[in-house]
Amino acid sequence: MATKADLGEFLKVRRSRISPQEAGLPATTGRRRTPGLRREEVAMLAGVSIEYYTRLEQGKQSNPSPPVLEAIAEVLRLDEDERGHLFELANAPAVKPNAAARPPQQIRAEVRRLLEIVRPYPAYALGRANDLLAANEAGMRLLPGIEEWPLALRNTARYTFLHPQGKRVYGNWDEVAAATVAHLRAVAGTYPDAPDVVGLVGELVVKSREFATLWERYDVRKRTNGRKCFQHPAVGPMTLSYEVLTVARSEGHRLVVYQAEPGTPDHDAMLLLEMAEVNG
Template sequence: MTEFGKFLRARRGNLRPADVGLPAGTGTRRTPGLRREEVAALAGVSIDYYIRLERGKEARPSPSVVEALAEALRLGREESGFLRELAARAARRAPEPRPLPSRRVRPTVTQLLETLRPNPAYVVSRTNDLLAANPGGLRLLHGIADWPERQRNTVRYIFLHPAARELWVDWEQKAKACVAQLRAIAGSDPDAPDLAALVGELIVKSPDFGRLWERYEVHTIGVGEKTLRHPEVGTMTLSHEGLTLNRAQGQRLVIYMAPPGSPDHDKMTLLDLAYGPSGETATASPSRSQNS
């Protein structure tokens, strides 16, 4: 079965008849979600053709069929784009392997991280390897600094570090977003060694990752607010932005913010000040802003 077929099957399994305006029918369904014949009818293709698509026996669906399938499966904009990319890859020969993206961060970006203090900020690769961070950015991800530098990856941290589930108040939503972002990368470069290594490790070590990976949800990292329960400064709600630094290499700058003068901003500042001028950890004095 191709990735195109796996995606169709996964998304079909996530829909109920009522979601697409179909009657539930009588009797017990042997499998969750829509039946193949129901998706075929909604997309306006034969059941035999749809089965061939799902099983990978048909590798060249027309653009109109792909769009019809996206509509039948109620896919959003990003998921529809992901399906089109999978269809395009299935129809052409495998491309030559591309070199791994560089882990080098430009000196000007390092200066930018320093300028952003006390806002926690860090730079990640396309697969979320932590490439650089200012003091608050490193300390925000409580405990990640205990890992060797090559092991520091924000998705690995979410699923494998014992501190992560306590840090992120809505851990499940954060975990789903991380997996959906990796799925988006897999649509355009599924054979990339850096992606394959990370996904393979997490499938083996984290049942939660494996469960979410099989859902085939696709989203790029967005903006918004996150509430963190930090063991050193207490609970804080921070806005965050993700900015593309180098599209070819996939590097992104992630910045966390809070309104100046607010308790959340005070807690951000405490994280930043917890490091001495030489980078060594300093003791943060208890304050009213540390109360959660």
């Protein structure tokens, strides 16, 4: 029968095999005393406290929840067999990969059609943790450079804080950043153990000093509407308002539609998005 010591040994061995670069952490100067990730890095990326993760490795923590194990498995890049072994060592109930507290990421065909119906207005569909699930042509071009990321990394919060274009494309970046963090705080309150939410927050806390500072302010506010001032590399400056619509029969999916007053320079610039060639 597996013991808590077996779980701790497995975690130590697996984190020693993941380099900081593979985990997406910034390069550091100086020599590291141990290979792979440090305990505090795994804890941050998994969205749990350092004390909690340390107790897991030391065999002092009982009954870790499936969402916590899911988050740790993602950080350690475990495949399906390794993930199953992790759950067995923790004596946790078996669940299908990525099923614990994670909403379906498929967008219904009717919602995809809505994205096309609102053209030429930019629009996209987001998951509860701001994953970019679908977009019309103008909606994708509204975020220059995000198409260069793999599908799994396309996330508007990650784009705001980590993409090279993020700070350049938003003329009111401070306002957008604060609203993004306040929204994630609200989502984290609704889904406190969701792996996609805690994983994203952990990643951004580690990789972005600005995000970490805003996260500590504990502002809580779901995004329903607002405005963004773009300094777009292809169509120039424009200020667009947006409305956030809840998608029926989904777990936190939202439709975001941008618009501008017809006949204004902002509206003219917005209409150019579908024809624009965006270069990083």
